Structure formats: C-alpha cells, structure tokens
Amino acid sequence: MNIILTIVHIFGLVTIGFSGLMTTCWLASLFSDDGATSAFFDGTLITLLFGLLMFLPTLRTPKKVSRQAGFLLVAMTWSLSPVFCTLPLLLQFPELSFVDAYFETASGLTTTGATILSGVDTLPMSINLWRHELNWIAGMGIIIFAVAILPILGIGGMQLYKAETPGSVKESDLPPRIAQTAKALWFVYAGFSVACIIALRMAGMDWFDAVCHAFAAMSLGGFSTHDANVGFFNSLPIEVVLSVFQLLAAINFATHFIALRKRSLNPYFDDVEAKSFLLLVLSSCVIAAAVLQNAGTYPDFFTALRHASFNLITIATDCGFATQDFNQWPIFVPMWMLFLSCLSASSGSTGGGIRMIRTIILMKQARLEMFKFIHPFAVRPLKIGDTVVKNDIVTSVMGFIFLYFICIVILVFTLLISGLDFITAFSAIIACFNNAGPGLNLVGPATNYSILTDFQTGVCTFAMLLGRVQIFSIVILFIPEFWRK
DSSP states (O other): OHHHHHHHHHHHHHHHHHHHHHHHHHHHHHHHTOSOHHHHHHHHHHHHHHHHHHHGGGTTSOOOOOHHHHHHHHHHHHHHHHHHHTHHHHHHOTTSOHHHHHHHHHHHHTTOOOOOOSOGGGSOHHHHHHHHHHHHHHHHHHHHIIIIIGGGGTOOHHHHHHHHSTTTOOGGGSOSSHHHHHHHHHHHHHHHHHHHHHHHHHHTOOHHHHHHHHHHHHTTOOOOSSTTGGGGTOOHHHHHHHHHHHHHHTSOHHHHHHHHHHTOSHHHHHOHHHHHHHHHHHHHHHHHHHHHHHTTSSSSHHHHHHHHHHHHHHHHTTOOOOSSOGGGSOTHHHHHHHHHHHHOSOTTSSOOSSOHHHHHHHHHHHHHHHHHHHSTTOOOOOEETTEEOOHHHHHHHHHHHHHHHHHHHHHHHHHHHTTOOHHHHHHHHHHHHTTOOOOSGGGSTTSOGGGSOHHHHHHHHHHHHHHHTTTHHHHGGGOHHHHHO
C-alpha cells in the first residue's frame, strides 16, 4: 500500500508542476489576447486541483521508492501526464477528440514531433507555445530520467553514464551526487537553448518563432509554428543554425558539460560515441546529396547538399523538422534517414532509438565473435577506447536490441492489419518509436497523422511512449516474477 501512496504522492507533485507550466501559457494568452485565456485558466485549475488531491493527503507517506515502484512511476509519468496536458487543447477545440489530443501532447512530451493539427500557423500563440514548452520540458525530463530515475531501477547515475558511454565519461568528471549531476546537465541544456534562441533571432526569425524552434531543436522535439515547418522560412542561415544545435542536442550532455568545464574540445575527441555519430551523419549527408543530384531531384550539388543535409540531420537526430517533402525523393534517401533515426543519437542526449553506443557495442561484439570463430582459444575482451565493456553490459545491450526490433515488428503488423499500406505503417512506427516525427507516404512531411483512424493513432501513441522509456520500463511491468521478487 505504501508503494501506491508513494507513487501517487510523487505523481501529484509532477502534476502540480505541469499546472505551473500551464500558467505561463495562460499569462502569454492573457498578454496577447489570443482567445485561449479561458482554456488555459480552466486547464490550470483542473490540473492543480488533481495534483493537490494526490499530493497533500500523501504527505506523510515514506518517500523511499522501491525498484518496482520506480518502474511503475516512470510508466505512469510518461503515460498519464499527457492526459492533463490535453486540457488546453480540448477546452480550446471542442471538436478535437481525446485520442487526437492525447496523441498531440504525448508527441510533445516524448519529443516525437508528430502532429495531427492542421492550420498550425493560425493557432493561438499560447497553444503553439504550450506545444513547444512540452517539447522543451520533456527534453529536460529525459536527462533526469537518465541520471535520476533509472538509478532507482538498480543502476546508479554515474554507473549508468559509465555503462552507456564507457571510456568517455569518468566519475571524477561529473558532480558526485545525482541531483548535482542533473543540475549540471540542466545548466548545459538551458544554456544551449538560450544560445539557440539568440542565433535563430540573428538568422532572421522573430522572437516567438526563435523561442519555439529553439525549444524544439534542443529537445529534438520537432514541433513548428508553421504547417510548412522550417520550410516556411526558406532560409539557409536558419537551417544551418538549427542543424548545428540539433547535432549538439544529439550528443551526450555529460560530454558537453565536461567540455565546458574544462574549456576544451578534447572531451569530444575522446568520446567514441560522439565521433561515430558525427562521422556517420555527416558522411550520410554527402552520400544523400550525391544520390539526389544524380537522380535529378535538384539541379546542382550545393542545392542537393543543402536540402539533404538539413532533412537528414533532423531525422537522424530524431528531431523531426522538415524543409522539403522528402517523401518524393528517391526511396533510398528517406529510408536511409529513417534507418539513421534508429541508431544515431548518443546516450545521455535528448534523442531516441537504440543509441549509438549500443550500436558500437553490438558491432564490436559481432566482430569479436568472428575473431573467436577463427581463434577459438584466444582471449580478447570487448573494448571501447581503453575501457573493457563487461559481459553483463553486452548481454543487456543485446537483449534491448532484440526487444527493440520485436516491438517494431509487432506494431508494424498491427498497423498493417488495420488497413494501412506497408510504407505508411512501417515508417509511422519507425518514426514514432524513435521519436523522430514524420514518416513516409500518408504520414510524410507534407501531411500529418490526422489521416489515421483512432485505433491507428493509438498504436502510434503507444509506440512513442514505448520508445521514449526505452522499452524495459514498460515491458518489465508485465513480468509476474518482477512483482514477486
């Protein structure tokens, strides 16, 4: 019983926090007189009331969280928070179904960036601000999830970073306590966000667009204030700024913190994951540009490189912006972009998917298995940099990747049986599971997810949530032995 009360207490506090976040949009609506003031006022009161009803009666509950409670809390936070976040949308747009409203807010909180809304340009300013605030606060939440929540599940914050990024993040490089580590990484995240806002303003955006797109870029959320997305601006400087900050957001924030603290670029060169990520993505930009030019999609290589680079970077980093309808490109390029979304982002970043470090470990393990086949009596450990990767980490990575692909297969077949064509079903699940945003065909960058039925929208929403919490946090709840332990 204490476990349930503890979870209710903590979730009540989270809900109160969302009411505070909602208040900022209420003030923005009041100031701009955009017609959504009552929706945010009522939504704030309802959310605050529910939060207090959960928080206050459980004040005397012991705050110690067991591993079972930790998993359940993670699942509840990511799945129930969007329910309260739908209130401004439902109150402002009564014709909007709950399923669609939940999809929109879940997309924001999982930093997916997929949308069911049309006429985004004409939305009340506060509604657009709300969508982007969800992106930004979720980006911070992902960092906390990595260093403060996951340790509850049996692995410490410093141990987590050393396990996911062996050889690049040392215990002595980060503050010793989880709370201090979280604050340090938040500082980096907020600092980069401010820098991105200023850079976008200098590149030609107005302040509101700059704030919203900076929030979406740093969280790798991908929401925009325009139906045409970043293509609305048709600006190379804006695309360059967003590309740079998306790449930064897809690198481990612990690496950023260490580089800033040491005032040196050496931590980036020492980070095997960051180097592999940048090499893969940037070389892919050149290859994609060559394919587009060869196919006659664009008249010259520079134009092809511009459009290929921005759209490939934004999908590979799991952000989800778009400047072109890449659904019309030669199929190799958009499929390669979706493939990169599965594995490019670094651990400790705001991106999704398998993460680059797991990809590196899997490739090295495959190479090691071939070496053992040739030299069966040789002893060679798996190493990343100068660090030996323990067998239990390798086993965990292999188990995660197996679950990752099995979940995708099941979800794709679920959409296929609902009547969708293969390209739409496959790309929608890949995009949602990796929190990358737009897919192909019916859910391509020139359209949105509003074309899906409520059942199909629900499947995509579940894919977002499952991908965001890295699978284990949800799947483990359905294992009876976990609750008996």
